[in-house]
Amino acid sequence: MDNLYNRHKIADEVYFTSITDTKFKINRVSVLFITQLSKNAAVNAVIPRMLTKCSAKLDTMTKLNKRLAELYSASLTFNVFPDGDNQIIEMSINVLNNRYALNSEDILRDSAQILLDCIFDPYLENGQFPAQSLELEKQNLMDDNDAEINNKTQYAYLKAYEEAFRGEPAAVRSGGRNEEVAAVTVESAMEAYRRIISEMRAEIICVGESDFTGLDTIFAEAFGKISRRPEKYEKSAVSLAKNEPVRLTETLSIEQCKLVMFMKTPLRKRYALMVMQSLYGGTESSKLFQNVREKMSLCYYCYSRYGYAKGFLTTECGVDGNNLEKAEAECLNQLEEIRKGHFTDDEVNKIKLFIINILKSSTDTVSGVTSKCMSGIMYPENAVTIDEMIGNINAVTNEDIIEAANSLVPDTVFILRSDKEAAE
Amino acid sequence: MKKEILTSSRLGESCTRIKHDSGLTICLYPMKGYSTAFAIFGTRYGSVDTTFKTDADADFITVPEGIAHYLEHKLFEGEECNAMDKFAATGAYSNAYTTFDATAYHFTCSSHFGQNLRTLLDFVQNPYFTDENVQKEQGIIAQEIKNYLDDPGWRVFFNGLQAIYHNNPVRIDIAGTVESIAQINKELLYRCYNTFYNLNNMTLSIAGNFDPDEALRICDEMLKPARDTGLQAIIPEEPPTIKEKRVTQKLYCALPLFQLSFKRPNLKGRESSRQYFIYNMMLDSAFGFFSPFFTKHYDSGLINDTFDASVFKGRGFFIPMISGDAREPDRVVEMVDKEISRLKKEGIPEEDFEIVKKATYGDLISAFNNVGAVAKGMMNADFNELNIYDNIEMAAAVTYEEAMEALDTLDIGNSNLSVVEPLER
Numbered sequence: 001m002d003n004l005y006n007r008h009k010i011a012d013e014v015y016f017t018s019i020t021d022t023k024f025k026i027n028r029v030s031v032l033f034i035t036q037l038s039k040n041a042a043v044n045a046v047i048p049r050m051l052t053k054c055s056a057k058l059d060t061m062t063k064l065n066k067r068l069a070e071l072y073s074a075s076l077t078f079n080v081f082p083d084g085d086n087q088i089i090e091m092s093i094n095v096l097n098n099r100y101a102l103n104s105e106d107i108l109r110d111s112a113q114i115l116l117d118c119i120f121d122p123y124l125e126n127g128q129f130p131a132q133s134l135e136l137e138k139q140n141l142m143d144d145n146d147a148e149i150n151n152k153t154q155y156a157y158l159k160a161y162e163e164a165f166r167g168e169p170a171a172v173r174s175g176g177r178n179e180e181v182a183a184v185t186v187e188s189a190m191e192a193y194r195r196i197i198s199e200m201r202a203e204i205i206c207v208g209e210s211d212f213t214g215l216d217t218i219f220a221e222a223f224g225k226i227s228r229r230p231e232k233y234e235k236s237a238v239s240l241a242k243n244e245p246v247r248l249t250e251t252l253s254i255e256q257c258k259l260v261m262f263m264k265t266p267l268r269k270r271y272a273l274m275v276m277q278s279l280y281g282g283t284e285s286s287k288l289f290q291n292v293r294e295k296m297s298l299c300y301y302c303y304s305r306y307g308y309a310k311g312f313l314t315t316e317c318g319v320d321g322n323n324l325e326k327a328e329a330e331c332l333n334q335l336e337e338i339r340k341g342h343f344t345d346d347e348v349n350k351i352k353l354f355i356i357n358i359l360k361s362s363t364d365t366v367s368g369v370t371s372k373c374m375s376g377i378m379y380p381e382n383a384v385t386i387d388e389m390i391g392n393i394n395a396v397t398n399e400d401i402i403e404a405a406n407s408l409v410p411d412t413v414f415i416l417r418s419d420k421e422a423a424e
Numbered sequence: 425m426k427k428e429i430l431t432s433s434r435l436g437e438s439c440t441r442i443k444h445d446s447g448l449t450i451c452l453y454p455m456k457g458y459s460t461a462f463a464i465f466g467t468r469y470g471s472v473d474t475t476f477k478t479d480a481d482a483d484f485i486t487v488p489e490g491i492a493h494y495l496e497h498k499l500f501e502g503e504e505c506n507a508m509d510k511f512a513a514t515g516a517y518s519n520a521y522t523t524f525d526a527t528a529y530h531f532t533c534s535s536h537f538g539q540n541l542r543t544l545l546d547f548v549q550n551p552y553f554t555d556e557n558v559q560k561e562q563g564i565i566a567q568e569i570k571n572y573l574d575d576p577g578w579r580v581f582f583n584g585l586q587a588i589y590h591n592n593p594v595r596i597d598i599a600g601t602v603e604s605i606a607q608i609n610k611e612l613l614y615r616c617y618n619t620f621y622n623l624n625n626m627t628l629s630i631a632g633n634f635d636p637d638e639a640l641r642i643c644d645e646m647l648k649p650a651r652d653t654g655l656q657a658i659i660p661e662e663p664p665t666i667k668e669k670r671v672t673q674k675l676y677c678a679l680p681l682f683q684l685s686f687k688r689p690n691l692k693g694r695e696s697s698r699q700y701f702i703y704n705m706m707l708d709s710a711f712g713f714f715s716p717f718f719t720k721h722y723d724s725g726l727i728n729d730t731f732d733a734s735v736f737k738g739r740g741f742f743i744p745m746i747s748g749d750a751r752e753p754d755r756v757v758e759m760v761d762k763e764i765s766r767l768k769k770e771g772i773p774e775e776d777f778e779i780v781k782k783a784t785y786g787d788l789i790s791a792f793n794n795v796g797a798v799a800k801g802m803m804n805a806d807f808n809e810l811n812i813y814d815n816i817e818m819a820a821a822v823t824y825e826e827a828m829e830a831l832d833t834l835d836i837g838n839s840n841l842s843v844v845e846p847l848e849r
Contacts, residue, residue: 025789061713061714061718062715062716062718066776068714069779069780070783072785073786073787073790074786096786096789102782136722140728143749144678146678147678147749149676149849150576150676152575152676254676256567256574293564294506294560297564298563298567300565318567318570319567320567354512357516357532357533357534361459361517361532364460364795365793365794
């Protein structure tokens with residue numbers, strides 16, 4: 001891993017990785033902080049919002065955004081997302097290659113410096129984040145948290161997810177709960193900021209056309225000015241299925257019902273589960289798509305997701321209320337078919353080729369390369385290079401698939417019902 | 425066969441555009457170092473094309489709403505097997521989409537390019553509709569329609585279109601309604617297919633890791649020559665004024681969603697694209713992330729980072745829009761109106777306009793980074809009577825005076841405000 005991607009330590013629990021690929025016309029520099037999901041999730045989630053609005057040097061949003069626009073629309077973004085039991089706080093910048101600069105500017109160096117300034121030299125007043133800006137960003141985060149309801153498919157998934165991992169760090173929303181966001185103060189925000197830069201494990205991942213020479217030194221210097229006291233990195237724990245599966249229902253005034261089923265697996269064979277999940281509900285040739293959608297015309301979407309870190313597999317669909325039972329029964333029936341080995345070598349080969357195609361496609365975008373690199377860093381036990389991953393996919397046998405399907409244990413069912421259907 | 429090599433000195437790259445003997449336009453953009461190829465086969469046929477004729481028809485026909493999208497769903501089906509199965513046999517990812525003014529079928533693959541291109545050219549040229557397979561799709565599309573009915577982002581957008589236009593078919597939902605799709609049968613699908621899926625009305629565009637000679641050999645072998653049938657699709661006359669000033673719907677959402685749409689006359693071909701850059705640069709200068717407007721109202725909490733000001737355009741429509749999530753949509757509109765008036769008097773700072781121009785250049789060059797974006801970009805450019813590099817030059821040629829003229833046309837009096845308000849849980 002380290003040699004392949006030139007990943008090296010630049011400070012205590014801070015690693016720098018660069019991947020050069022000259023086909024790209026852009027460069028991406030990402031700084032990712034990793035910590036376990038906890039009661040601090042809310043305050044942690046506020047911080048990148050504060051940091052990407054301005055810095056001590058570019059001390060207003062107008063100045064920062066104007067400078068980014070001058071750098072050929074450099075895009076400074078943040079993302080706070082869960083990865084199993086962990087919360088990842090990402091701040092990144094995407095920029096055009098220097099060779100397209102109209103006035104010979106060093107776009108990459110200037111943009112990377114902006115990212116560094118935002119993270120390490122934030123705009124503060126009397127040593128604190130300005131109270132008014134903090135209140136604004138707290139409100140924006142709470143609004144984003146509430147906006148889960150805007151997308152009913154995702155809302156149903158998150159409800160089921162929360163129930164499936166109740167009592168585990170993974171059940172904590174990466175944006176925190178709104179009561180916790182509301183309780184953030186200038187003091188607790190500053191404390192969280194210090195914790196992020198001094199205690200959290202950090203990965204800096206650079207992908208693009210540049211060779212990124214010297215960037216590791218700049219980041220090393222920035223982290224070197226901080227007294228690092230890294231917290232212990234806790235790997236996500238595989239989740240055990242409940243003794244009795246839980247079934248939850250919520251009724252809303254909507255047009256279409258949503259069904260989400262969570263199953264859990266103690267099996268740590270990632271590639272077997274990946275192939276099994278794709279065969280079950282990961283592609284247009286999958287069992288769910290071909291049967292629940294194409295043959296029975298019950299759904300527009302019907303698919304499954306697999307989560308390695310926590311060891312789960314979902315089944316999800318949108319369906320008319322009067323077809324809910326039929327859809328649920330058929331989804332389970334299709335899983336049963338796989339458990340019994342009722343699939344052909346041809347079906348499995350198609351699925352493997354599909355996964356391989358997706359893996360290769362991921363090398364064609366800087367975000368895809370960044371994400372694959374991060375996955376390799378977080379889960380080194382699973383293979384690192386695309387070629388290794390392809391080898392592992394090809395090595396999955398039909399028996400592995402049957403074993404994977406039989407390892408799944410029902411855990412949680414969440415149904416978002418429509419009151420319109422109930423009234424009919 | 426007419427072959428042109430198109431070159432961009434800014435990018436230091438070139439691509440090929442061919443008018444094939446079959447009538448099809450073919451755009452080829454091999455990209456070194458990429459693992460995948462992306463091929464897209466599209467027709468100038470979308471949800472707005474509800475009334476049309478060819479020179480073989482005596483009269484215009486009006487077809488049910490949502491039929492272009494329905495046809496897209498059904499075209500994958502063949503007599504022996506579904507085209508998706510053929511793509512899946514090689515591991516390729518395939519899909520399709522229907523917009524207001526186009527329908528396109530595409531695949532991405534990292535191997536078996538030739539085989540997949542054959543599949544694409546084969547299924548798009550060989551429809552197979554039966555009463556049974558047409559009927560089967562109704563349940564699936566009805567669920568797709570219902571999924572969108574619960575989506576506040578989609579509804580605020582559509583309600584806005586329905587409120588600014590009286591007759592323009594862009595006001596019709598792309599997928600139609602559960603009722604309108606019930607009227608669709610195989611005869612109507614064949615009629616639409618035979619009218620719009622004529623190679624003279626279509627473009628094949630390929631980018632990424634592929635051999636252009638192999639692609640052309642396959643095209644020569646598989647394309648069925650088509651006669652230009654004198655297709656006419658009618659976009660009805662549209663009054664210059666909006667239909668409704670304000671429309672509201674209640675759905676589950678966190679904050680109210682709003683969309684302010686300015687009614688503008690329809691623009692055609694290259695001029696539509698040129699004006700697209702002029703208006704977008706004007707909107708970015710006036711309301712973009714570093715504008716005084718954005719900073720002031722973001723800081724006051726009136727707007728947030730969902731705020732957007734950009735042009736929505738296609739064949740038969742051109743709409744400058746301002747949208748986002750906000751607690752007080754009417755107050756946002758009031759502030760937008762004030763800002764437009766102020767800028768009309770005082771002018772947009774010329775320095776800001778120049779920065780926006782530089783940022784637009786950066787965005788346009790960055791788009792050449794992705795095989796899918798390049799293939800789609802070539803097809804869309806061709807549908808707009810341009811080539812893919814024209815956009816860069818067109819954006820570079822926009823002047824400050826043109827942006828200010830565009831600003832002068834923004835008239836709140838002839839705009840609609842569409843709002844989706846939160847439904848109590």
